[in-house]
Amino acid sequence: xxxxxxxxxxxKRREDVRFLTGNGNYTDDxxxxxxxxxxxxxxxxxxxxxxxxxxxxxxxxxxxxRIFTAADFxxxxxxxxxxxxxxxxxxxxxxxKHPVLAEGKVRHVGEPIAAVIAESLEQARxxxxxxxxxxxxxxxxxxxxxAVAEGSVKVHDDLTSNLCYDWGFVEENRExxxxxxxxxxxxxxxxxxxxxxxxxxxxxRVAIGEYNRSTDDSKLYTTSQNPHVIRLLMGAxxxxxxxxxxxxxxxxxxxxxxxxxxxxxxxxxxxxxxKACNRPVKWTSSRxxxxxxxxxxxxxxxxxxxxxxxxxxxxALRTDTYANMGAYLSTFAPSVPTWLHGTLMAGNYKTPLIYxxxxxxxxxxxxxxxxxxxxxxxxxxxxERVVDKAARELGVxxxxxxxxxxxxxxxxxxxxxxxxxxxxYHATMDKLTEIADLSGFDARRKASVANGKLRGLGVNCxxxxxxxxxxxxxxxxGARAGLYESATVRVNxxxxxxxxxxxxxxxxxxxxxxxxxxxxxxxxxEGMIEIVHGDTSKVPMGMGTYGSRSLAVGGSAMVRATxxxxxxxxxxxxxxxxxxxxxIELKDGEFSVAGTDKSVAWGxxxxxxxxPHNYPLEDIEPGLEETAFYDPANFTYPSGAYAxxxxxxxxxxKVSIERFSAADDFGNIVNPMIVxxxxxxxxxxxxxxxxxxGCVYDEDGQLLSASFMDYAMPRADDVPFYSVDxxxxxxxxxxxxxxxxxxEAGAIGSPPxxxxxxxxxxxxxxxxxxxxIDMPLSPGRIWAxxxx
Amino acid sequence: xxxxxxxxxxxxxxxxVEGRTLLVSFLREELGLTGVHVGCDTSQCGAxxxxxxxxxxxxxxxxxxEAEGSEVAxxxxxxxxxxxxxxxxxAFQEHHGLQCxxxxxxxxxxxxxxxxxxxxxxxxxxxxxxxxxxxxxxxYHNIVKSIMAASGQDVSALAAE
Ligand code: FES
Ligand code: FES
Numbered sequence: 001x002x003x004x005x006x007x008x009x010x011x012k013r014r015e016d017v018r019f020l021t022g023n024g025n026y027t028d029d030x031x032x033x034x035x036x037x038x039x040x041x042x043x044x045x046x047x048x049x050x051x052x053x054x055x056x057x058x059x060x061x062x063x064x065x066r067i068f069t070a071a072d073f074x075x076x077x078x079x080x081x082x083x084x085x086x087x088x089x090x091x092x093x094x095x096x097k098h099p100v101l102a103e104g105k106v107r108h109v110g111e112p113i114a115a116v117i118a119e120s121l122e123q124a125r126x127x128x129x130x131x132x133x134x135x136x137x138x139x140x141x142x143x144x145x146x147a148v149a150e151g152s153v154k155v156h157d158d159l160t161s162n163l164c165y166d167w168g169f170v171e172e173n174r175e176x177x178x179x180x181x182x183x184x185x186x187x188x189x190x191x192x193x194x195x196x197x198x199x200x201x202x203x204x205r206v207a208i209g210e211y212n213r214s215t216d217d218s219k220l221y222t223t224s225q226n227p228h229v230i231r232l233l234m235g236a237x238x239x240x241x242x243x244x245x246x247x248x249x250x251x252x253x254x255x256x257x258x259x260x261x262x263x264x265x266x267x268x269x270x271x272x273x274x275k276a277c278n279r280p281v282k283w284t285s286s287r288x289x290x291x292x293x294x295x296x297x298x299x300x301x302x303x304x305x306x307x308x309x310x311x312x313x314x315x316a317l318r319t320d321t322y323a324n325m326g327a328y329l330s331t332f333a334p335s336v337p338t339w340l341h342g343t344l345m346a347g348n349y350k351t352p353l354i355y356x357x358x359x360x361x362x363x364x365x366x367x368x369x370x371x372x373x374x375x376x377x378x379x380x381x382x383x384e385r386v387v388d389k390a391a392r393e394l395g396v397x398x399x400x401x402x403x404x405x406x407x408x409x410x411x412x413x414x415x416x417x418x419x420x421x422x423x424x425y426h427a428t429m430d431k432l433t434e435i436a437d438l439s440g441f442d443a444r445r446k447a448s449v450a451n452g453k454l455r456g457l458g459v460n461c462x463x464x465x466x467x468x469x470x471x472x473x474x475x476x477x478g479a480r481a482g483l484y485e486s487a488t489v490r491v492n493x494x495x496x497x498x499x500x501x502x503x504x505x506x507x508x509x510x511x512x513x514x515x516x517x518x519x520x521x522x523x524x525x526e527g528m529i530e531i532v533h534g535d536t537s538k539v540p541m542g543m544g545t546y547g548s549r550s551l552a553v554g555g556s557a558m559v560r561a562t563x564x565x566x567x568x569x570x571x572x573x574x575x576x577x578x579x580x581x582x583x584i585e586l587k588d589g590e591f592s593v594a595g596t597d598k599s600v601a602w603g604x605x606x607x608x609x610x611x612p613h614n615y616p617l618e619d620i621e622p623g624l625e626e627t628a629f630y631d632p633a634n635f636t637y638p639s640g641a642y643a644x645x646x647x648x649x650x651x652x653x654k655v656s657i658e659r660f661s662a663a664d665d666f667g668n669i670v671n672p673m674i675v676x677x678x679x680x681x682x683x684x685x686x687x688x689x690x691x692x693x694g695c696v697y698d699e700d701g702q703l704l705s706a707s708f709m710d711y712a713m714p715r716a717d718d719v720p721f722y723s724v725d726x727x728x729x730x731x732x733x734x735x736x737x738x739x740x741x742x743x744e745a746g747a748i749g750s751p752p753x754x755x756x757x758x759x760x761x762x763x764x765x766x767x768x769x770x771x772x773i774d775m776p777l778s779p780g781r782i783w784a785x786x787x788x
Numbered sequence: 789x790x791x792x793x794x795x796x797x798x799x800x801x802x803x804x805v806e807g808r809t810l811l812v813s814f815l816r817e818e819l820g821l822t823g824v825h826v827g828c829d830t831s832q833c834g835a836x837x838x839x840x841x842x843x844x845x846x847x848x849x850x851x852x853x854e855a856e857g858s859e860v861a862x863x864x865x866x867x868x869x870x871x872x873x874x875x876x877x878x879a880f881q882e883h884h885g886l887q888c889x890x891x892x893x894x895x896x897x898x899x900x901x902x903x904x905x906x907x908x909x910x911x912x913x914x915x916x917x918x919x920x921x922x923x924x925x926x927x928y929h930n931i932v933k934s935i936m937a938a939s940g941q942d943v944s945a946l947a948a949e
Contacts, residue, residue, distance in 0.1 A: 012881050012882065013881065013884065015889070016880070016881040016886060016889070017873070017881070018889075019886055019888075019889025019892050020863075020866075020867075020873060020877040020880055020881060020886065020889075020892060020896065021823070021863065021864065021866070021867050021871075021873070021877070022821065022822070022823015022824070022862065022863035022864040022866075022893055023823065023864075024822075024823070024889050024890075026822070026825070026890065028822075028826070029816075029822035199924075200924055201888070201890075201924055202825075202827045202833060202835060202888070202890040202891050202922060202923065202924050202925075203825070203827065203888070203890040204826075204827070252888075252889065253888065254825075254827075254888045254889065254890030255887070255888040255890060255924050255925055257924065286829045287827065287828040287829050287830065287833075288829055288830075506888050507887035507888030507889070507925045508887070509887070673884050674884070676884070676930075677884045677887060677925075677926060677929075677930060680926055680927035680928075680929040680930065681887060681924075681925045681926050681927045682927070683927050684924075684926070684927025684928060684929075685924070685927070687927075707828070707829070707830045707832070708828050708830055708832035708833060708922070709830050709832060713832075713922050713924070714927075714928075715915075715918065715919055715922065715928075716914070716915040716916075716918040716919070716921070716923075716928040716931065716932060717915040717916055717918070717919060719927060719928055719929075721911070721929055721932070721933075721946055722927065722929055746927070
């Protein structure tokens, strides 16, 4: 029987009612009294010297309040980067200044040059057209390998080159890895592109700045996954506002997928301008602006090589990757191709020797940063593609080759510096074999062929690292912040609880799932528990939601705070029942004295905490409110096995996904319905990457895919129903809930199986020379491969 | 400026608008119906779908003045007076057909228009009909399932139960 409440149940989401009735409160739904509107004049060229910005005529236009340029930001900090990478020679990465408004040069299409504030948005737009720009166009550099070649145009004149860093990992293993390749019985190599993507949450970004001249307090409403991180970065590094003078509110947020983690120039601008103009200012991104100002994702070019011995055991892995940073370093950009990517290169396999080289490169493109999975999809894609190719070259079954090389003993220390606590890769592969009905594939292929279609099957595994992250570890790796989470649990006199969590929900359903955990701990109804998030004035501290960390880190903080609540409540109960603390038991919302029939209800204890007439005042304080900070001991390591079946139309090259199955191990599950939904959404995005999506620049740095007309988002008709299963559960050993995180798995695990399936389909038609096609697998590319 | 009058969710509404004012802006800014969302500027996403005289319309593609005299229905008018959800809304909640909720008003309004014309659509008919509604969160699985359930079809045997 499925449970109907608590951990493991799937209650209906409580947030749904407001969303389904049009009563959500998204940032653009908020209007401040007396607000003015911001329009950014953005560069339409990719690279140029900014000789002058003449705002004289524009400033005289109707409704204009004020126009800002870089000159207004003298003495104001740049938009900071939150992670410093040390290169393979021990040097710090090159880190250019990222001004709020372009300073001296423009470096990508979409970079804001000036901002007009006016009484209406139309007036602001009209005035922006009257700004006179003198920009001397320079050659742009878009291709990464060209950008690091001798004599390339430099994106930043004050840096020595366009190379941000040249990272080697594990540098000490480099020679041993090279030796293993010399000794190998077989080497498989593959060059591939991990296509540049635009996250495109359906809600565009919005920022509203407010200033209170009486108290000198600033307030920012913003569409962020982590308002506290914005408070920290913007307050400390850009505007110099102490945290207690700066309130950041992220109300209902319409999807994030990574791109709403970062601190953006528009946020700092609106906060700054509200004070400078002494009135609220509002900026709402259009979708076109989003394409050229939201940080993009992926964009790696990789060569990967796998060495095997004569028995098909993996003996070494070597990769060489170019990772695009774009024109500036976005908040977490340097960490994505390094620590979130290199550390995952062992995958599910006991490859003993691994060396990863990553060259991060500046180009005249929009900054690139984390997008759902961030580094882990790039790692999984290349690894699972090269393993598939190796199986084909060796003439062995791709699943058997994987199984032969699986890690089977845990904890397992990989050669790339992480320790997997738990997992069972054979179990998820067994489950996949069952739910994907792999034994029925041959019959389905025959049926497809009879219909004039090619059919292919692709399978892959994945491992990811979630629950980012132990602060002491990430500190050593270059993070400039701690990555703990905090929760404050306040119990009201009448027994209801409010959890103020630093995690942020923008689709994940925390308002529903977090209470399930506490309800089980105390034995009370979920309806008595409410979640507050997304407002730095209500939630004192937090680090937000990314890297599938909310339940593993934020949920653990909530559990720790609730444990403190229970411990204190037991002391109060002991006093009320004149018993020893140690004898008090809590079950189903009742405190009892072990071995007696004495009991007192949860509500009586909470009332006593606030009306302490009969209360152990000499031992404990009144009130029932506790805060916990939780800093994890390790990452969590979800894993799984995915299968995709495609049909390819040989006449048109069109691919259709016929079946998609996912067997995941997320450890313990709090709300299976929500977990299913997270996996569905991730798979949808992974299929989008594999088949449809590609962010394209021309060689002059013009963004060709700048709207939904040119950038193909997956639509309902592009995807099938998915078969997902998470019954394989090896609980995480180091967090109190045994949970691992499920938000990114679908996007990490799905692209390789789609490409493996298409290659399989083409091979089945005798195209044995087609061993790889780069994503997105558009009909044109498939047709060309079929007709090569 | 010109005066525009229409009926919105059963109530008379009128205001002076500029000729270029879009219906979506009129609904959001003049009437405060912020359940009508804007997700793009190229008429691709469907977050703004409302009904005008019973037909699903992307309110970002229509001028407010073009809706003069029309009956307009938005997401805000779909639940009963007492707040109870209509069949489609309830199915979306029951089957987790929404995550962040941003595409949801458009999805629900599109689904209502579909079911009016085609009370028992097949999976494929639903997927085809939703061509103009983007969702970035759900991978569409539970949206399609919700609409099938709202039309009275048994969805218990669908994958991933
Ligand atoms: S806002 Fe995107 S279609 Fe109307
Ligand atoms: S639920 Fe977020 S876009 Fe559909």
